[in-house]
Each structure stands twice: as C-alpha cells, then as structure tokens.
Amino acid sequence: MKNIKYYACPSKVKEALSLLLNKRYKAMALAGGTLVSKTLPDSVETYLDLKNLPIKDIRLQGGNLVIGAGATFDEIDRSRLCRTWAGGSIAAAAAACSTQLIRNMATIGGNIARPHSFNIFPVVLLALDAKVRLQTGKGAKLIDFQDLYTSGLGLRPGLDSLITEAIIPAKTRNWKCEFIKLARTASSWESYITLFFSAEKKGKSVTQARAAVGALSPRPFRAPEAEKAMLSGEGAAAAAAFAAELEAARAGEYRCAAASNLLKRFMEGKI
C-alpha cells in the first residue's frame, strides 16, 4: 500500500463504480481486506473501501436466496436463512472459514472476487448453481457463477466492476447438502481439500447430484462422472468415479481416498 494516495469509502454503488472506472485514480476495491490488504499491487493509488455500500443484506427475493456481497462470513454463519437453506450448508461453510476474527471481517464478495484455491464460497456457489450480480460501467450484469472466472467475461471484479450479490436459486432450498473442509486444524485457512456434496432423493432414485471440489486448483470444479454415478444411488460407484476424477486432477493419494470415502458415506446417509 506504499503508493496509496487516496482513500475513499463511498456509500453508493454508483459512486464506487465511477471511482473505480476513472483511470486517473488507479483504484482497487477492498471488501473485508483479509486477503489483499497486505498484497495490494504497487500500481494501485486509491484504496476503495466498500464497507459503507448498501450490499450487506441476506434476503429472500422471488424465492431465491440473495446474499449481498458485503455480508461477512460471521453474518452468513448467523443468518437464519443461511442456517436453514440447503440443509444449513451455506452457514456451515461460512463457519468453517478460518477464525472468528477473520470471519468478522471477510466478505463473500471478497471471497469470490478472484479465484484462490483455499477460498470457500466458490465451491459452495458452484455446486448450488448460483448467479452473481455485477455492476459494470455498462450497467448491471447477472451471470452464472461458473462464468465469473472465465476470460470471456472480460471483467476483473474489484478493478473494473463490482460484485454486489450472489443469488442462490430457489430450487436448492431443500436440497440435502454437506460442506466438508479437510484441513490441518479446524481454523486453518489452507485446506487439503474442500468438498460440497448434494443429492436429492425421490423415493429410491436420486434426481439431482452435485460433487464440487475446492483447494486443488485456483478454480473449484465439479466432478461430472461422480455426479453421474451419484444419480444411480450407488455410493461405491460414485466414490470410485470421484476417486478417478480426483486422481486425474492430481489430488494425491490421501485426498483421493479421503474425499471418495466421504462421498460414499454421504451417499449412504452416514454424514
């Protein structure tokens, strides 16, 4: 931050965006600041603090769960909506992030603004078919979360656009989901692997399945073969397919064994 010449803490999204887009200021947005406050590039001259923007709500809208980008992990953890949505997996994921002091500061917007392998919410949002609302110089854009990190988007959130909310579709409200973080300690930010499983059963058949993986690569990914096998309802088959996909992603023996066993146990209703 040695080259910072200006500090701004606007209360309107429009004002924040206009500052971000004004090349004279060379601004960068910081939300909670826990990831980037120590590593702000030297080229940045204006520290754009987003804490006063009205983007902190966690609410129901049109049946969807809308989480404002400025909501902290602690607020998500304590939100009644997040504690009940998708089996409470969203709140559980927030609670699994690092320590209480970090959870008081870090926001979901900051967590997804740029990919990092240990970030928790990219895995959750990918698995839940979430969308993200971005404010850009050309107005608001609603995009699928999975497209956020693709170069085709042509945007760099925090530098030329702002993420204002994550939208989790209504269909996921009653999904049976499980978020799991395997790490050295419960409060370690660095995890060996993060997993998000979901399986919706109707009678004996599984009607939808999700197996998303984080911490192995900068971007989280879904395991399509494992998801296909999950639809058969066979835990062992799903675990085998999952292990093969993780191996292909160079997960290493421990992660492959642990993650596939966890998926098997999830399918058997043991976790």
Next chain:
Amino acid sequence: MKNSLLAADKGFFGISAAVNGEKKELSVRNAESLLDALRRHGWKGAKKGCDTGDCGSCAVLLNGKPVLGCLVPAVAAHGGEITTIEGLGSVHNPHPLQQAFVEAGAVQCGFCIPGMILSSKYLLDRIPDPTEAEIRKALDGNLCRCTGYVKQVEAVKNAAKRLKSRG
C-alpha cells in the same frame, strides 16, 4: 467525487476516529496497519504477534466488532470507533472480563490476553450466557501458546455470570 476522497499528504493521511471514547485526529502512514498506527500513537495494548492475521494478539474493536489490527489499513479506521484494551478498564477499575481473567488464572505471559478479552467482550455483548462451544468458537482466532485455553473459557463463563448479576 473529490469530496468523498481523503488525500494523502507526503505519504500520510489525516484521519479522525474515536479511540476509547475520545475523538482523536491521527496522522497515519498510507501503508500502515491500524495496529502499527495505534502502537505508534501510544496505545500499546494491542500486541504485534504474527502480523499476518493468524494469531489474534492485535485484535481491537472497530465499530464494536473485533478485527485484526494487523490486517486493517489504518486509514480505513477514518470516522470509526476504536476500542483497545486500554479503553475497557484500568488497573484500579477493571472490566469484569479483566477481573475474571485474573481471578481464574487465565493470564500467563499475557501477550494474547488483550485480544482475547476484546473477542470475549464482543461475544458477551451478543450472547450474555454463552455455551462452552460458543466461547471456544468466539476465541478460535486468539492463539495462546502458554495455556490450554481451559482457564480462559472458565474466565469468560465467570465474567458472563458477573455481568448478568450486575444486570
């Protein structure tokens, strides 16, 4: 636009903030953390441990919420309310949490205690009668290398009782 911008002068920002209830005008370096700025201005209760947001010894309350002073840019405290351990109580008039930590023998080297007490205060402000799990969760970012956390948990429980009886 210009009105909402705070400009640095020769690498320093002039910020105003309420520190422990008193309004202060502080000069802070553009690359300085809130922790470094507070210590440079004489509030040395917040400790510099890891400087990477891992140990929690730098915790202070910013607008009532515990944050890691080493990760918050000092300029971001502009217009805010900061509470350090010095603002909670004194040797002669300790806060019930401070008293409880002493009485329970929760303090050994003491380096982590300011942060731990401020994290505990936020917990008790929100949950006056916390469970042990809630206490441990609230303190999971405050590392203590001397103890096994048993006495600190006991101290928070005792402080909760004391605060409750005071109404």
